Amino acid sequence: MTRIEEFGWRGEVVPGIGRVVSAHGDYYHLVCNEAGGEILARRKKSAFAGKATKARLVTGRAANVEAVERGADEAVRPVTGDFVKFRYNPRGESMITELLPRFSHFERKDPTARRKSQTLAVNFDELFVMMSLNENFSTARVDRYLTLAEDRDGGDVSVVVTKMDLRQPGDEDYLADLEETVAGRARILHISARTGEGMDAVRALAQPRRTLAFIGSSGVGKSTLLNTLAGGEWAAVQEIQEWSGKGRHTTTSRELVMLPCGAMVVDTPGIREIGIMGERDEMLVKGESTHRWRK
Numbered sequence: 001m002t003r004i005e006e007f008g009w010r011g012e013v014v015p016g017i018g019r020v021v022s023a024h025g026d027y028y029h030l031v032c033n034e035a036g037g038e039i040l041a042r043r044k045k046s047a048f049a050g051k052a053t054k055a056r057l058v059t060g061r062a063a064n065v066e067a068v069e070r071g072a073d074e075a076v077r078p079v080t081g082d083f084v085k086f087r088y089n090p091r092g093e094s095m096i097t098e099l100l101p102r103f104s105h106f107e108r109k110d111p112t113a114r115r116k117s118q119t120l121a122v123n124f125d126e127l128f129v130m131m132s133l134n135e136n137f138s139t140a141r142v143d144r145y146l147t148l149a150e151d152r153d154g155g156d157v158s159v160v161v162t163k164m165d166l167r168q169p170g171d172e173d174y175l176a177d178l179e180e181t182v183a184g185r186a187r188i189l190h191i192s193a194r195t196g197e198g199m200d201a202v203r204a205l206a207q208p209r210r211t212l213a214f215i216g217s218s219g220v221g222k223s224t225l226l227n228t229l230a231g232g233e234w235a236a237v238q239e240i241q242e243w244s245g246k247g248r249h250t251t252t253s254r255e256l257v258m259l260p261c262g263a264m265v266v267d268t269p270g271i272r273e274i275g276i277m278g279e280r281d282e283m284l285v286k287g288e289s290t291h292r293w294r295k
């Protein structure tokens with residue numbers, strides 16, 4: 001099997017196919033069959049410009065041009081997890097020339113007036129909607145996510161309740177309520193990185209060549225789960241005091257990580273109610289701190 005297939009490519013294997021493992025402005029870190037298996041490639045702007053212009057003409061309201069451009073741009077711009085075509089240049093800059101069709105896609109529509117939609121995950125086999133068993137717990141929020149997920153393309157959804165070790169008397173009622181809301185719409189997993197509870201169920205979903213995408217509020221334990229699956233320190237996590245939330249390292253960019261078991265995880269920055277924290281060009285909340293480290 002070639003490297004790009006190990007990274008989840010299911011189409012015909014031809015030269016110049018890459019998968020985005022991380023994005024840095026117009027530069028993308030790709031895994032591929034060329035160049036020893038990875039490459040830094042630049043997005044060829046002209047190859048994407050036509051589509052953005054078309055989207056703008058369709059909508060055509062001058063006041064909304066910027067929002068439409070941003071929305072259109074994101075729809076055609078590669079993000080972590082995307083498969084792309086690139087032109088390999090062994091002597092210089094390799095160029096991404098095409099975004100390949102996504103086999104699954106999860107987005108939120110219109111989180112602010114500034115952009116049409118926000119792409120949260122692409123090309124996943126399994127979307128983990130994560131929430132912790134503490135003050136973060138909200139059945140209503142999960143319900144909103146599942147409603148959004150109902151018009152997603154492809155991929156399965158699991159609702160993952162984290163930090164089960166923090167369970168307190170009375171939590172049964174919250175968990176039963178969640179169960180009722182989720183029944184028939186998604187799978188529910190209950191896990192704890194502390195005790196290992198539920199990890200077998202997670203591992204069963206982490207089969208070779210499958211991609212798991214983690215989404216959920218900041219601090220629910222996405223990076224911790226990634227580290228547990230990876231069997232080491234991949235993503236930075238810092239111990240926080242549960243009661244204050246202080247001293248936490250928060251993930252600031254999306255990254256696709258290959259696990260030793262052959263599955264992949266896309267760890268994402270925590271989602272705020274109205275935006276994603278951290279990622280520079282993903283900042284949606286006016287005036288929100290851009291600091292990577294919270295003190």
Ligand SMILES: Nc1nc2c(ncn2[C@@H]2O[C@H](COP(=O)(O)OP(=O)(O)OP(=O)(O)O)[C@@H](O)[C@H]2O)c(=O)[nH]1
Nearest residue numbers: 163192193218219220221222223224240250251270
């Ligand atoms: N008690 C308990 N704490 C956990 C568990 N999993 C993670 N934590 C703690 O929760 C805090 C936040 O974990 P992270 O993994 O950084 O959370 P995250 O979802 O990646 O957060 P962002 O990157 O900000 O989106 C850390 O202090 C972890 O040690 C768990 O199962 N039980």
Ligand SMILES: [Mg+2]
Nearest residue numbers: 222223250251
């Ligand atoms: Mg994180």
